[in-house]
Amino acid sequence: MKPGSVAIVGAAESTQLGLVPQLSQIQLHADAALNALADCGLTPKDIDGLACAAEWPTELAHYLGITPTWVDGTMVGGCSFWLHVRHASAAIAAGLCSTVLITHGESGRSWVGTQATSINQSSLAGQFELPYGVLGAPTMFTVPVLRYMKEYGLTHEQLANVAVVQRQWAARNPRASQRDPITVEDVLNSRIIAWPFHILECCLVTDGGGALVLTSAERAADFPTRPVYVLGTGESVETPMISQMQDFTSSRAFRVSGAKAFAEAGLRHADVDHLMLYDAFAHLPIYGLEDLGFVGKGEAGAFIWEGHTAPGGKLPVNTNGGGLSYMHSGMYGMYALQESVRQLRGTAPAQVPGAEISVCHGVGGMFGASGTVVLGNQRP
């Protein structure tokens, strides 16, 4: 696909984020969708392509009154929305539809209108991981980190510092759930969840939603919003079992997805003004920085420690505060995409001055899947 042939013209989060027990999960999708449509002056009748995860497109189409000619229900965890952006861009470029709505909503904290999912006991993960006392993401996603620490000398303080820096960004975002400054000592003294991880190195659990509207770059000029162009995209999957990840110090899905997105965009790392790296846990920005090639192997902990990703640093990362401090509904990816769009529109609360290129990168499952989107506010 030619870089910049599709643009994001509508983007919004749900009216409220955090604790939203008055809305069910599908209404969080709808609330965000209506906000994103209002953002670009459309109604559900103008939408002919629909993508969502955690709810079937059938549910959303019926609920919102959409008659799509293209749907995508790809569900690979919290990075599903990057894949939706990628698939939607290809669909628009191929003429399968003209205006795509992508929605997310999750009652991750209040559990209203949603249902717990459990690991199938006859799947490979169910047979060969579940019996050993794994209890959700904090006990699985974290497992590779000690190996990384041993191989590359990452310290507990450097890991804790990831959360400290993201809190600095969150302090600049009025909608962030956690805004009070924290220190490395605060992180290391906080409750242990799954050693070596403390609660401040684990994501929040909140309610919320978000939605995007995409159309062709030609049509984008007719919208009231500043277009954010899709310059390059990538996606991949590796394994649903953390124990079977090929390399405990690097995600294959990150490397494949990232390389594809950079190649499609035809950009170099030095061109990137702003970076979002899905951070369900403190080690993810470290893996992300290295696997996407922003720093060399084993260098990310020191890179963050030196302040390069913090406010005023040369590579601003997770400027909304991330899943650690902004919000995390369970499938956080949509909020990372929203922040990239805000930065490129020039409307972010912690605005990076003159940001033109944003790379947004996500994870799904526990290093199970990945999506990368390179966005820009200048049409190539």
Added chain:
Amino acid sequence: MSINPKTLPRPTPETRHFWEGARRGELLLQQCESCAKVYFPPRPFCPECASRNVRVIRASGRAILYSYVINHRLPKWIDAPYAIAVVELEEGPRMMTNIVDTPQTPEALVLDMPLEVVFEPVTADISLPKFRPARGGAR
């Protein structure tokens, strides 16, 4: 460590041999007859070259501690923090497990320490392979 029935493995036709081996006290892997790849978890074809010409082999039971976390957020059926570990078997594949017969602390659990398999019977049909610090007792 007591076990919740909702976390017990449910063998499938492709994995039954593994669980039958575990019940006999044998750790079973598979090896491709075409490319010699040794692999886990079980499936009736080689994940490397897709050959269906594969055989079941018995592992030595020797392994090293590859990585782990110590879970402090306990379910109601478990009373103390426990390690969720990944070991690297002598034959190459890695598997998730628990480390037994040793304190569940960072001081006692040192990466790359040698381990050996033991089998913990949890039901009449299911014995879980777990690992303990090596005493030279594995096959």
